[in-house]
Structures are given as structure tokens and as C-alpha cells.
Amino acid sequence: MNRIDEVHVNAPSWGSGWTAAVQRPSEGFHKNWAREGFADQTVRQVVRVTGTGTSARIKLSHRYGSSPLEVAGATIARTDRGAAEQTGTVRRLTFGGADEVRIPAGGEVYSDAAEVSVAPFESLTVSLYFARPTGPASFHAQAYSTAYRAAGDQLAAADPAVFGETTVSWYYLAAVELADGGPAREDTVVVFGDSLTDGFASAIDGNHRYSDALAERLAARGTPRPVLNQGIGGNLLLSDSAWFGDRAGDRFRRDVLDQPGVRSVVVLVGLNDIGFSEIELPTYRPNPDRSVGELIVGYRRLIGMARAAGVRVTGGTIMPFKGSEYHTPAAEAKRRDVNDWMRTSGEFDAVADFAAALADPADPDALAPAHDSGDHKHPNDEGYRVMADAVDVDAL
Incomplete structure (x- = not known):
């Protein structure tokens, strides 16, 4: 078996976990951060999955962006409560092996797989750090789920109190996909x-x-x-x-x-x-x-x-x-x-x-x-x- 065959055999079979439909940056319904975007800020978002898996990856969408988006870092963890994450479950997300990723205007990107076990109706917390100004953010307006924002790089923050700002929209996060080592559902x-x-x-x-x-x-x-x-x-x-x-x-x-x-x-x-x-x-x-x-x-x-x-x-x-x-x-x-x-x-x-x-x-x-x-x-x-x-x- 050559290396290409090994990569194909070992690649996870990704299944559905959670999604949100992405919208143009806009105002309305509830206050949100879509028009202003982010700069030297960390956004922490909680989603409840209906699939199951032992590894996860996220999909980020910059569909309605007008210039490239730089994501300086990202993590995924099992949710504790509010902005808190379960101790010992935080995983650094990479993109093609790198901690950072640059998404072209109109583009979308998947992270690499991260080891995290989750069952149906459990929640995962995805944190994104934006070191540079993002411009207006592609988002989902009516999440009915609290998103949290903090100044600076707070990807490793264990204290949820640093996330002192909230809205009820999701930003850039379009999907969480799951794999468990078996065939895709x-x-x-x-x-x-x-x-x-x-x-x-x-x-x-x-x-x-x-x-x-x-x-x-x-x-x-x-x-x-x-x-x-x-x-x-x-x-x-x-x-x-x-x-x-x-x-x-x-x-x-x-x-x-x-x-x-x-x-x-x-x-x-x-x-x-x-x-x-x-x-x-x-x-x-x-x-x-x-x-x-x-x-x-x-x-x-x-x-x-x-x-x-x-x-x-x-x-x-x-x-x-x-x-x-x-x-x-x-x-x-x-x-x-x-x-x-x-x-x-x-x-x-x-x-x-x-x-x-x-x-x-x-x-x-x-x-x-x-x-x-x-x-x-x-x-x-x-x-x-x-x-x-x-x-x-x-x-x-």
C-alpha cells in the first residue's frame, strides 16, 4: 500500500453534527456584531449536536466577505456551562497542520480533525481568535444560543468571566462534522x-x-x-x-x-x-x-x-x-x-x-x-x- 492509499484508508468518514445557514452581515432582530466584525478579540460559540463521534472538525464560512479573513487561532471543547468549557477537553484546531488560516473572500474552510468525544444532544464550544480586523462578518442572525466575546487572545481562558459581552448570533461557524471511525451515516x-x-x-x-x-x-x-x-x-x-x-x-x-x-x-x-x-x-x-x-x-x-x-x-x-x-x-x-x-x-x-x-x-x-x-x-x-x-x- 502506497502513502496515498494509506491516507485514503485512514481519512475519517465525516457525518453531520450541527449546521447553521450563513447570512450576509446585517442588523435586525437582536443586537449582533456582524457589521462591526472583530479585531484582537476571541469569540466563543456553543452548539448542540445531534450526531455522535470521537473526533470533530469545523467549517468556517466567509461567504459574504469582501476581503480575506485571517483566523489566528481556534479551539474546540466539550461545553460545561455558559462560556465555560469542561476541564481537560480543550483541543487546539489546526488547518492543514497550521494554527492559523487565511480564508479568501467568498471562501470556506474545514479544520483538521480533533479528538473530542460527543454524543447526541451534548454541546461543543468553538472559540475563534481574530488578531486583525475582520471587516463585516458572515453570520447566522437568529441563533437563540448565546455567543461570547472577550478582548485579546482568550483561547486558553479557563475563567468564563473574561467573556463579558454576548449576543445570540453565530459568526463564521457554519458546521461541526463528526466521525467515529466507522462508515459515514x-x-x-x-x-x-x-x-x-x-x-x-x-x-x-x-x-x-x-x-x-x-x-x-x-x-x-x-x-x-x-x-x-x-x-x-x-x-x-x-x-x-x-x-x-x-x-x-x-x-x-x-x-x-x-x-x-x-x-x-x-x-x-x-x-x-x-x-x-x-x-x-x-x-x-x-x-x-x-x-x-x-x-x-x-x-x-x-x-x-x-x-x-x-x-x-x-x-x-x-x-x-x-x-x-x-x-x-x-x-x-x-x-x-x-x-x-x-x-x-x-x-x-x-x-x-x-x-x-x-x-x-x-x-x-x-x-x-x-x-x-x-x-x-x-x-x-x-x-x-x-x-x-x-x-x-x-x-x-
Whole structure:
């Protein structure tokens, strides 16, 4: 066996652990550091994985950068609590054997493998040190997970108190992949869409998105599988947005089909295409008046891409939003027509009827009060669990 064969045989088979869809630097929702970026600062970020492994690597994305990004150092560790790491688990991450890495504008990079054992529903802490100014940062706005910042190189800091600044966004971190020495898993589920997938209004650091509940449900029935969340708050099926990410059809391949071991996807998008057209606010743009026919063409594009890749696709019906700023007779008519098409067309491999599961029995055009976060279009934590229960796991 020559050296090339040895490298190939010994290379880890990487599987899914955790992901976040990357967005352009922007303001909105909560305070964040994306526009200002970082300079001589360390950022510590916590993610909960749904896969398992004895080694890990991270993926850093500089997709929306305009100049090269220098990462002066990085570590990964098992999470203790908050910004604290479990003693003895901190591992220095390298990139092609080097402690530092330079990522070109628009580029992405994987770290080398690091020995760290993790089981489903355990958390890992990734710390990144930026010695030089980064410029605006590619990020994920609505993490609902606390990120911590400290001045200087604090990669080795054992005292979490040095991380005195926080936001609830993720920066540059796009994925954590896991390996355990065996063959890569081929059963990953991706949930894809807008804020209803992203987990808007779920408890900070609670891991109560519907993707979390779905992964927990699969594990409880004895069929654990990685579940990746690729939602972006405000995302649109048919339009790009500087605030809310690339349109679903354009990001579907990289955010869903390119994930390791992906077997199925649950698509829940279209609410904002309908709702934005009813509102004249700068943040809710572009806001063209989309027809039901246009939306169906958009769904068919996603279905076709998934089928061509051998990935099963479940369509999620659009949930009620009566009482929200989106709701008008025209918007309600579109929601009903889109949902009727999803339920009756047979074009998806399966349908998750989120609308029926969360509707108020006394007024099906509205969310049930017990499941409403208060804005009349996003669920609360219990509502997200009901969403997970509405997915036909056998169809995955």
C-alpha cells in the first residue's frame, strides 16, 4: 500500500453534527456584531449536536466577505456551562497542520480533525481568535444560543468571566462534522425554511426549536438520526434579501443537498413571500405580490432538486397567522390555496400538516393560543414540539 492509499484508508468518514445557514452581515432582530466584525478579540460559540463521534472538525464560512479573513487561532471543547468549557477537553484546531488560516473572500474552510468525544444532544464550544480586523462578518442572525466575546487572545481562558459581552448570533461557524471511525451515516434529516424552522421566539439556550424536538423524538423511538436546522428568519422562497438570506431555491443545494449523509428534507417556506406583500416596511423587502402559481413553481423546483439527488422531501403546510401584521383576506386566501395544493397534489413524498396541528379549533385561521408565542405567527416552545410531532417520521 502506497502513502496515498494509506491516507485514503485512514481519512475519517465525516457525518453531520450541527449546521447553521450563513447570512450576509446585517442588523435586525437582536443586537449582533456582524457589521462591526472583530479585531484582537476571541469569540466563543456553543452548539448542540445531534450526531455522535470521537473526533470533530469545523467549517468556517466567509461567504459574504469582501476581503480575506485571517483566523489566528481556534479551539474546540466539550461545553460545561455558559462560556465555560469542561476541564481537560480543550483541543487546539489546526488547518492543514497550521494554527492559523487565511480564508479568501467568498471562501470556506474545514479544520483538521480533533479528538473530542460527543454524543447526541451534548454541546461543543468553538472559540475563534481574530488578531486583525475582520471587516463585516458572515453570520447566522437568529441563533437563540448565546455567543461570547472577550478582548485579546482568550483561547486558553479557563475563567468564563473574561467573556463579558454576548449576543445570540453565530459568526463564521457554519458546521461541526463528526466521525467515529466507522462508515459515514446516510440518514441525516435537514429541516429547511424561514423563522418557523429557525426557531424564532424559542427560549434562548433552550434548544427548543422544532428541529431539536424532532431529533429528540427520533431518539426516543429508538431511531436516532442527525437533524440539521437550515432555517433563516425572514427567508423567502422566491426572492433574495440582504436581511433574510438568499432565496430558498438558490441556497437549497449548499444548505441541504451538500450536507453529509443527507437522506431527507422537510421544507417549510412561503409564509414571508405571502406576508411581506402586505406590509410597507423597509425591512420587509423585496415584497412583490406573489401568486399561488409562482409559489408552486418555486416548490416544484425544490422538489425536483431533491429528487435528482435521491433525497426524500416532505412539504410543510403554512401555519395560521390571523392577528399578525401579515394577515389580510388576500394573504389568507393564498395560504389556504397553497396548503390545499400541498395536501392534495401528491408532489411531495409526504406532507407535514403543521397548519392543522397548530390551528385554533375555534378559529382555524389563527394559531391555538396555547401554541402562540404572542405575535400570532410564531409558535412558543410547546408549539415547536407540536410541529415536530406533526412530521411523519416513517416518511423520512
